[in-house]
Amino acid sequence: MSQSNRFLCTNGVVSPSPDTPPVTTLLEAHRGAYTTTRTHNNGSELLFWGRHLTRLSNSTKILLTTRPELLFENPDKNGVPFLGFLTRSVKWDSVIEVLVNDSIRKLFPTALKERKCKEELAITALVSGNLEKLSNSGGEFDEESISEFLDVYLHIAGYDPPLYVIRGNGAHLAVVGPGRDVANAKYSDWVRLRKSLEKLRPPSITELLLSNDGDRILEGCLTNFFVICLKDNNEDNNFAEKKGLQAFRSVEIQTAPVADGILPGVIRQVITQICLQIGIPLREVAPSWSQRELWVEAFITNSLRVLQHVDTIQVPESWQSVESKTWKEITWVEKRFEDGPGRITSIIQREIMERAGIETFPVTSLNL
Structure with missing residues (x-):
């Protein structure tokens, strides 16, 4: 720029x-x-x-x-x-x-x-x-x-x-450190504080995720984080595979609650309202890395990206290794999402832009 x-x-x-x-x-x-x-x-x-x-x-x-x-x-x-x-x-x-x-x-x-x-x-x-x-x-x-x-x-x-709706433009994420203080307010000091996490960013990573224990993922440094998760029983899992996730009852969207110490992002708020309106189950619970085999899609949001699907997530094999001096000293475990953006992610993305049209604020309203 x-x-x-x-x-x-x-x-x-x-x-x-x-x-x-x-x-x-x-x-x-x-x-x-x-x-x-x-x-x-x-x-x-x-x-x-x-x-x-x-x-x-x-x-x-x-x-x-x-x-x-x-x-x-x-x-x-x-x-x-x-x-x-x-x-x-x-x-x-x-x-x-x-x-x-x-x-x-x-x-x-x-x-x-x-x-x-x-x-x-x-x-x-x-x-x-x-x-x-x-x-x-x-x-x-x-x-x-x-x-x-x-x-x-x-x-x-x-x-x-960027055109995030096409394949190959997904986010690559890495979990590198603890959540922030006063997370329910967006404040400028965070720009300085998050710099300490940059030493753990692998070269291919486009956004850093925060977690206090290495398992429950809170949010990104610049984004809110969501996963689409299969419900934990075999009947629903088999049904979802056959129907291509078209039946919302077989899945739920998970994102950490504000009470866990995350920023209540504007797009996050919009997604919560969309899910309630169109009937996609959304549960405010921090996605658990130990349950990643049930994750079928993931995406991140903020008001610049709006919504970007996730291609990969990396988490340190040992949470204690986040105290390392550089990313090279960490052994990473990776979760990969194939053929993104997925079906549910695409639906949410389309609904966000439709809601933006409903809540439009024309520049002419400013009486320039």
């Missing part, structure tokens, strides 16, 4: 394009809550935009009440003044929506004009607490002025969505 194809708006001020860093550099430089989505339909719509604004607001509130050091720089020095007011009185959803939409109205026309042919745009909104401004206020503020104590960054970059 070329430097000229990145754009940044900070607190309503658009930066010159050549000065815009990659989004990972921006996230490493500023603590806060963030969300990332993209356009679709040739840059004309924002993917699940309303859900992303809600997720950004929720993450901000969670960090503020449980881990303010992940929202503010150096909050332990004097604490976070007026924390009670901020957590009880502020309507965060409306505050975040106004601030972010104001930034996107200012930045999006430029990004759209510079967009390459057939390219989509990746959009990241980051909300950071400004402790210095908050401390200097002396408590003299109301809800209308709370935005003065937040720094809002909006980053837009070109994004060329």
Whole structure:
């Protein structure tokens, strides 16, 4: 991605394009809550935009009440003044929506004009607490002025969505380390923290998975993780083989519950609603590597990839070996999925895009 194809708006001020860093550099430089989505339909719509604004607001509130050091720089020095007011009185959803939409109205026309042919745009909104401004206020503020104590960054970059629906474009995954703290909030410090896992990434791996015990798989560093699992009895297994998994009663989708410490991703939420609507059994339980012989399909999701089927998963033969210095010191056990994407995965993928059409957020709604 070329430097000229990145754009940044900070607190309503658009930066010159050549000065815009990659989004990972921006996230490493500023603590806060963030969300990332993209356009679709040739840059004309924002993917699940309303859900992303809600997720950004929720993450901000969670960090503020449980881990303010992940929202503010150096909050332990004097604490976070007026924390009670901020957590009880502020309507965060409306505050975040106004601030972010104001930034996107200012930045999006430029990004759209510079967009390459057939390219989509990746959009990241980051909300950071400004402790210095908050401390200097002396408590003299109301809800209308709370935005003065937040720094809002909006980053837009070109994004060329891969065609994951075809064979050969599946994900290759490796389980390499434990789950993260405060996983129910999406926060920028995770970009820095996950770097320690990179030393265990084999060259062919496209996403790293997290597990606390080497058996129950939680999520990816950047994605939520799902498997389609045969129900554990011979009658259903034989039925599924004969019918090509067309009968939903022979299988279930498994994905770790939020209570296990995973990010409640936007696409994950959409899939849960889809399964309930069309009758595909979904059980919120961390997929168990020891039961992998029952896995017939797997996929990962986030708002850039949307859904990508899985071709292979690697897990260390010994969980203690994740303390190794490099991936070369680990003996891996592999699970391979043939001929992906599978039938159930394809159904879910199609339903997601249909739901995106129902929840469409046209760029014209921003009154650019």
